[in-house]
Amino acid sequence: MTVFQRIFESRWNLGDALTDTALYERVEVVRGANGLMAGTGNPSASINMIRKHATSREFKGNVSTEYGSWNKQRYVMDLQSPLTADGNVRGRIVAGYQNNDSWLDRYNSEKAFFSGIVDADLGTTTNLSAGYEYQKIDVNSPTWGGLPRWNTDGSKNSYDRARSTAPDWAYNNKEINKFFVTLKQRFAESWQATLNATHTEVKFDSKMMYIDALVDKETGTLVSPYGASYPVVGGTGWNSGKRKVDAIDLFADGAYELFGRQHNMMFGGSYSKQNNRYFSAWANVFPDDIGNFSAFNGNFPQTHWAPQNLAQDDTTHMKSLYAATRISLADPLHLILGARYTNWRVDTLTYSMEKNHTTPYAGLIYDINDNWSAYASYTSIFQPQNKRDKAGQYLAPITGNNYEAGLKSDWMNSRLTTTLSVFRIEQNKRRSGNHYSHPWQ
Template structure:
C-alpha cells in the first residue's frame, strides 16, 4: 500500500503516475475519504497496492508488447526467496517502453525499476523495504492544445495529428522513491502498521504553447489580451522550467477488535505526517503573431528561444499532520454503528505568504444487514481538500470544505464473487475553484481562479462487480448527478453529469484457452462558456461512447497472447472543452506476449 500522500499538481511531475507494472492492483474507495486520507476529492480515493515478494520459490514472468505508433514495451517481474526457509524474499520489476503518438513529432521513452524485500521477522512481525526508479523523456510534448476559436466566433477543427509542439521541445522527469512498511501483530486480534515513504522528483522541460484566436482570412493569430494595449498582443509563449519536488510521508496506525457488552467490535486509530517541498525555476518569453505567421502553415519548425537565465519561480513547503480514530460497534446482530474523526493541521509556506488551517473531519455511518445477501447503510462525513489553484494575486485558494451525505443498498452473492451497490449522495462544498478566464499577472499564462461558496452536488450511482457465471466476468457502473452554485448556475459543466462504464470478459467453454471481452465508456454532453473580446463563446463536446475489445489465448501452460483494440470505432472527441482543443487517442492496436515460469 502507498502511504496516503497529497501531491501539489500544478506541475505534473509524474510522481503520482508510477508505471502500473509496479503495482498488484488499484483499489477505488468511493465517497468522501477524509477520515482515511486527510485530504482528497469528495468523490473517491485511489489506493495503489504495490507488488510484494510473496513466493517462497523462484517464479516470474516476462512480457513484450508491440502496438500502434511504433510502441514497444518490455517488462520483467521476478521474485525469489533469499533464505532456505523463505522467510526473507525479494522481488524486482523492471521495464522499458518507447512509443510515438498520433501527434506529429511526439516521442516518449520510459524506463522503470522497483526492488522490494519482504521479511518475516518471527511469527508476529513483517518488514518490507523497497526502492523505485522511473525516468520519462518526452520529445515534442504539447503544452496545452490547438486554438479553439476564430475571431468571428466560429470553432476550429483540426486533423488529430496536429500539434503546436516545436521540434526542440522536451519534457524529462526522473523519479526516485524509497519506502518501508513494518507490521506487528499483537495476540490474535490486533496489528500495528508503520508506513514510510521518501520521494524525489526532478524535471527539466522546454516547451511552447499557443493561446490565441485565428483570423480565418489569413490564419494569423490574435492574442486574447491584445485589446489591453501595446505589448499585450502575444499569442503564446515558451517556457524553460526545471526543479525538484521532495515528499516525506509517515503513517502509523493500529487496528483490532475488542469486546464490550458481550459483543465483538472493531477499533482503528493512528497518526500521519507529510512534508512536501516544491522548488522550481523558470525562464519564459512571449510569442507574437509575426513570429508564427499563418497558423495554417505551422509545422513545428519554430526557432528555439534565446533563453535568459532561469529565476526562482516557486519555493513552497506544505506540512500536514493528522490524528484519527474510528470504531465499528455491533449494536445488534444485524446493526452496526461506525463512528470516527480525524484532526488535520495543514500549513503551506511560500515565497510571499503562509497559510495554515486546522480541520476536524467527523464520520458517522450506520449499516443494517437485512439478510445474508443484502444490507443498507447511511453515512455522513465532512470534506477538507487543499487546492492548487491560485487567485489573481497569486495566492493559493483556501482548502475546500463541506459535507458529504450518502444512503445506499449493497448486496453480496456467492461469497463475494458478485457484489452490487446502489447509492444516492449529496455533497455540499465551499471555496470551490472557478476559473476567472484571465491570467495571474506576472505568471507564465497560469489562469486565475476565484473561490465559490454554496456548491451542491447530488446524484445516484449504481455498480455491479464480479462473476455472473464461472466463465463470465462483468463490471458495470452508472452515475448521474447535478452540481450547482448558490445561485442555481451549473458548476464545472465541462465535467460529464452522466457516465456509464462496462467491462466484460468471457472464457469459451468449448475452448477454455480463449477469452474474449471488451468495454464501453459513455458520457453525456459537456460544455464551457468562455468570455472573449469577441463575445461569449460556448465550447461543446456531445455525448460519445468509446468501445474497446480484447482477446487472450493461452497458447501453452506458460505462454499467452493478448490482442487489444482501443477506440474501436475511431471516435473523434475533445477532452478539453474548458480551453484549447485537445483530441483523445484515435483507434489503436496492441499485441502482448507473456511467458510465466
C-alpha cells in the same frame, strides 16, 4: 489501507498520474469524501496503489513483451525468489521499458522503470518490508494546451486528429525516486500495529510552447484574442524543479469484544512534509513568429532562453491523529464512527498559513442479504487548495460536509460490485471563476 497525502501544485506536472502499474499488485479506489483515511479529502475519491511484494518462497517470474500501434514496444520482467534457505527473507524485482509514438505528430514517449523489494519474516509475529522504486519518463514534442478553436469570423476550426501545436524541440522529462519501508507487528491474537515510512523525490525539466489565439481563415495568421494592446498569440516556457516528500504513518487495528458482540477498531497518527522548489523562464509568441498556422509542422525556432527565476519555494506540513470503530449492533446492522484531527501548515518565502480541522465520520450499514447492503453516511470535508489569489497566496482550505445514502452489492467475490446512491455535498471557500485580460494572469 494507508494513504500518504500529497498536495498537487496545479502549475507543474510532476507525473503523479504516470506511475507504471507493472510495479503494483492492484489499485483500490475509495469513492466519496476520504478525509477520515487521508487527513484531507474531497467528495470525489482517493486511489490507493498497492505495491507488489515478495510473497513466494520459491523462485518464479515472468517476462512479457508487447508491440502495438504507433511503434509501441514494451518489455517487462517480474522475478521473485527466497534469499535464505528457509524462505523467511525474500526478494522481488520488477523492471521494464516502453517506447511509443502517438497519433499526434512528432510525439514520442520513452519510459524506464524499476522496483526492488525485500520482505522478511523476523519472527512468527513480525514482518519487515523495504524497497526502492525508480521511474524515468522522457516525452518529446508534448502538447501544452489545445489547438485554436475559433476563427476571427466566429466560425469553428476543425483539424486532423494528428495535428499538434508542439514544436520539434519541445520536451517534458521526469525522474522519480522512492524509498519505502513497512514494519508490521501482530499482538494480542487479533491486533496488528503497522509502521509505514516513505521518501520520494521527483525531478522534472520541460521546454514547451502553447498557442492561445484566433485564426484568420484567409491567411492562416494567428490573431491575439486580447486585442491590439496585447498582440500575443502564445508563449514558451522552460520549467524545472524538484519535489521532496517525507511521510510516516503509525497505526493499529484489531478486534474487541463488548456487550457480547465482536467489534473492530483502528487508531493511529501520521506526519508528512512536502517541499516544492521550482524554476521557470517565459517568452511571448507573436503572430509573425509562426506565420501561416495552417502550414505549421513544428518548425518553430527554439526560444533564446533567459536564465530561470525561482517560481516557487514552499513547504507543506501535515500532522494527523485518527480513530475509527465498526460496531456490530446486530448481525445485519453495523455502525461506523470515526474522527481525524489534522494540523496543516504551508510555509512560503513570503508568508505562512496554518489550519486545524477535525473530520468526523458516521456511517450505518444494514446487510439485506449476502449480496446487498443499504447504507447511510456523513463526513466533513477538508481540502487544501493549490489555487492562489491575486497576491499569489494559497487560498484557505475548502471545508464542508458530505451526506450519502444508497444500496451496494457485491458479486463473485468482489469481481462485480454495484452502487446506487444519492448524495449532497456542501463546500465552503471554494474558488470561484475569474476572468483576466491575458493568459499570464
